[in-house]
Every structure is written in C-alpha cells, then in structure tokens.
Amino acid sequence: MSKYVLIGSEGCGSAVVELAMREAGAEFELEEIPYLEPGPDRDRLLELNPLGQVPTLIMPNGSVMTESAAIIFHLADAFPDARFVPSSSDPQRPAFLRWLLYINSEIYPTTTFADDPRRWKISETKSQMYKDTIDQYRVELWGHVEEVADDRYFLGERLSAIYFYIAVMRHWRPGKDAFAKALPKLTAIADNVSRLPQFEGILKRNFPEA
Ligand SMILES: N[C@@H](CCC(=O)N[C@@H](CS)C(=O)NCC(=O)O)C(=O)O
Structure with missing residues (x-):
C-alpha cells in the first residue's frame, strides 16, 4: 500500500491531521505548500480541493479527502487501535x-x-x-x-x-x-x-x- 500524502502548511489545520496520523501510526508524506500564494502549488491544490484549503489528503488509492474532521473519522476507521475517536458503544x-x-x-x-x-x-x-x-x-x-x-x-x-x-x-x-x-x-x-x-x-x- 502506498502512503498517504498530506498537503498542509506550517501552523495550519493540517497540523491537527499530522497529530492524528502520528497517533494512528499511518505512513504519510507531508507536502508543505504556501497554500494561499498564487502559483503551481496552489493551482494543484485547487484541482484537488476547490476551496484551496489545507489539510487536503491524498489517499493511498489516489482519491482525495478534505475536511479535517472527516479525515479524523477516516483514520479512526482505518486504524482502529488508535482510539482517538470514542467507539459507538462509548458513553462519551x-x-x-x-x-x-x-x-x-x-x-x-x-x-x-x-x-x-x-x-x-x-x-x-x-x-x-x-x-x-x-x-x-x-x-x-x-x-x-x-x-x-x-x-x-x-x-x-x-x-x-x-x-x-x-x-x-x-x-x-x-x-x-x-x-x-x-x-x-x-x-x-x-x-x-x-x-x-x-x-x-x-x-x-x-x-x-x-
Ligand atoms: N473545514 C476545513 C477548514 C480548513 C481550513 O479552513 N484551512 C485553512 C488553513 S488552516 C485554509 O485553508 N484557509 C484558506 C481558506 O479558507 O480559503 C477543515 O476542517 O479541514
């Protein structure tokens, strides 16, 4: 299985996903880009995510996920040992x-x-x-x-x-x-x-x- 590619930027919400990836033990490559700056990085980001926001995640199968909360739920499903999302039976x-x-x-x-x-x-x-x-x-x-x-x-x-x-x-x-x-x-x-x-x-x- 190839790695996740996390497109992010220093100090941004991509750091939330970095923490979750780390806790999950997911293999990923971080691509830090100046996400607001016009240029080839932003053009590519806009192709992947029409809002031009980070975090944007390229999945091992090449599909794209955006929205940090959705990514967190995905990681909790994909890495059930990580336990940073309480299970459906957890009262919390x-x-x-x-x-x-x-x-x-x-x-x-x-x-x-x-x-x-x-x-x-x-x-x-x-x-x-x-x-x-x-x-x-x-x-x-x-x-x-x-x-x-x-x-x-x-x-x-x-x-x-x-x-x-x-x-x-x-x-x-x-x-x-x-x-x-x-x-x-x-x-x-x-x-x-x-x-x-x-x-x-x-x-x-x-x-x-x-
Ligand atoms: N709902 C998105 C929000 C992502 C977001 O707003 N990221 C900021 C950087 S921390 C951004 O890309 N801002 C640029 C914009 O909204 O145009 C998420 O949870 O991932």
Whole structure:
C-alpha cells in the first residue's frame, strides 16, 4: 500500500491531521505548500480541493479527502487501535461528536472569515475592527468548550482527537497568550498534549515561535 500524502502548511489545520496520523501510526508524506500564494502549488491544490484549503489528503488509492474532521473519522476507521475517536458503544461518544463538530464547524470557519478581511469586501478602515470582533468571538466560542473541560482533561482521561484541535488552534489569533489568559483549562490540556513525545516534534515544527 502506498502512503498517504498530506498537503498542509506550517501552523495550519493540517497540523491537527499530522497529530492524528502520528497517533494512528499511518505512513504519510507531508507536502508543505504556501497554500494561499498564487502559483503551481496552489493551482494543484485547487484541482484537488476547490476551496484551496489545507489539510487536503491524498489517499493511498489516489482519491482525495478534505475536511479535517472527516479525515479524523477516516483514520479512526482505518486504524482502529488508535482510539482517538470514542467507539459507538462509548458513553462519551455523543459528547465527543458534539464538541468535535462544534470546534470544526463553529470555531474553525472564523479563521476563514478573519484571515483576510479584503476578501469579504471589508474596507481598509474597518478591517482591524472586523478582525478584532471575529477574534473576540472566537475566544467566546472557545469559552463554551472551556466550560465542559475539567482541569486537565476533556471528556475523560483518554486522549481524543479534540485534544489535537485544542493543541493546534490555541496558537491561532488572538494568540497563545490571550488564549491562556481566557482559557486556562484548555491551555493545561494543550500543554499536556504538547509534552507527549509523539507530538512534541510536530507541534514545535508547526509553531516554532511558541
Ligand atoms: N473545514 C476545513 C477548514 C480548513 C481550513 O479552513 N484551512 C485553512 C488553513 S488552516 C485554509 O485553508 N484557509 C484558506 C481558506 O479558507 O480559503 C477543515 O476542517 O479541514
């Protein structure tokens, strides 16, 4: 079987999939590209994923998967020993599904809306206020995840894919320090994940400034 090819970019949501791949023990090659920059890499990405987003995953059979949450579910099916998605008989599964999808469909898109205000025809004079408002909303959204967390764990002691999102996205705007100030329990969870030997290198490479 040939390898997965993960198309990603430093510090992006592809890091979430990298963590999941690593935990699953999946063989993969990482192709890091400047995904927003016009050029041959972006042209190819757009052919594979019409939204031009990373992560984009080329499967060993050549088919393409996008959407980090879908990729996580696929990896959980393909590598059942990985156990970062609670099984259908696990009482934590409904809450896991709720919060994984919440992070993915409520929090993640706020980056697309705030990354480049010009894309949404926001005038130069309003763009900072627009960005700040969305960034503040993002922290507010994380606040509801924080309410469910306990001091060191989220939905029980077992590592789940939700930990991967927290460990990556805490670095995004408004930044790691603001995240830590507003969200101490999620920060403790992210710190623990970042210290695990299987993830440390991936997180350091994606967030060298951290
Ligand atoms: N729903 C997608 C979102 C992926 C996404 O938004 N990735 C960002 C990089 S971290 C991106 O490609 N943004 C560019 C864009 O949305 O145009 C997923 O979960 O994989």
